[in-house]
Amino acid sequence: MDKSWSVSDRLTLRLEVEEFYANYIACLDEERFEQWPEFFTDDCFYQIIPRLNFERGLPMATWRSEGRGYLLDRITAIRKTSVYGPRYMRRIVSAVRLIEQSAEGFDARANYAAFETLPDEFTRVFSVGQSHDAFTRIDGALKLRRRVCVFDSELVPNSLVYPL
């Protein structure tokens, strides 16, 4: 952990990051996808990658977007062109950690769990993993410069439709 944060600063910032994640999750769970890119900077990097590849430095990812325009593209795909069955996703975040400060902002990590519910089926575990997030501040508001979701299952879920 970076020593340059005072305890008090770190705990306050941690609270703010927890609130950011809560708003981020609600945006996705409630399927307000058009608002989702607003959590990112213009030149953001967003990736969903299996843990095995991530830990070995292998580049193959399930989802890779460079820049907010890519995120918007993906939302258009979800709304208009992708073919998939209806489902609900419910996300949990836990174990939020501030990692270190940088010139651009700071890094944080958190664990997530996502639960999927298909029509007429019981809810099941969809994916669990860790997010590696780089935050910056624009006009006072936290934004993601980078978000890499590393998921534990080596199986690529057969339809990763929605973002994490």
Next chain:
Amino acid sequence: MDKSWSVSDRLTLRLEVEEFYANYIACLDEERFEQWPEFFTDDCFYQIIPRLNFERGLPMATWRSEGRGYLLDRITAIRKTSVYGPRYMRRIVSAVRLIEQSAEGFDARANYAAFETLPDEFTRVFSVGQSHDAFTRIDGALKLRRRVCVFDSELVPNSLVYPL
């Protein structure tokens, strides 16, 4: 988010709400059901409703109680008259959000996950969803005026015995 909260007030209140949820969950997980109605106001409204009905404005709910007396009735049923197999429930809360202030208090939302364990079986996901909570303060202590648990699975669990 309501602009009338200062950042500092909001973060402090958020902490207090997190603590409220932790105590609420522990009360239920530890099966101290007789204490559960104390988290509510006398004229409270408590409901567990499928997401599909909630989002379409359909009123059909799995559980609906108006007033603390109804909650107490339900506890009596759980303790004395309902017939059901033994099970443990374990609840998780995440992504707590303060939504807005009102004359009576404020609204909050959170995600929950509940895990059920039957004797000689492995733990499974029982229900995930979002709670829509309206808080007020009585003698300094937070109380729920209203709690609506919106669960994702369109399947009504075959035995919703305990509250969420």
Next chain:
Amino acid sequence: MDKSWSVSDRLTLRLEVEEFYANYIACLDEERFEQWPEFFTDDCFYQIIPRLNFERGLPMATWRSEGRGYLLDRITAIRKTSVYGPRYMRRIVSAVRLIEQSAEGFDARANYAAFETLPDEFTRVFSVGQSHDAFTRIDGALKLRRRVCVFDSELVPNSLVYPL
């Protein structure tokens, strides 16, 4: 809840405990097992026990370690002598509660959920339960004097390899 904490002290300490849990979980999830004993005092007590036994006061536990040396032994076993298939574990903590202050420090409780992922399988719920933790402070840093993980499933998981 202990009345001797001021609200402000309690909320600040609660934040610090949340951060402790986040670091603790990350250490285990990221399989930095050699660092795990550093979260404990030299004379710590660590136990994983089924809820049924715990609630009835029965002593039989799935894991019982007295002292940090035992924890180190276990890590050696995990790294060198135990035979088990590869798996990832992902842990969630929620509903953190400060319970009471004592001469040595204070007690806290939290719910946990652990998700296991085997190669070429989907992620599943591994174990959920409650941790009963006694904290003390050494040179300013929180340490666990005692951690008892009470898990809900009466089934002993067929291979509890990693700590909780």
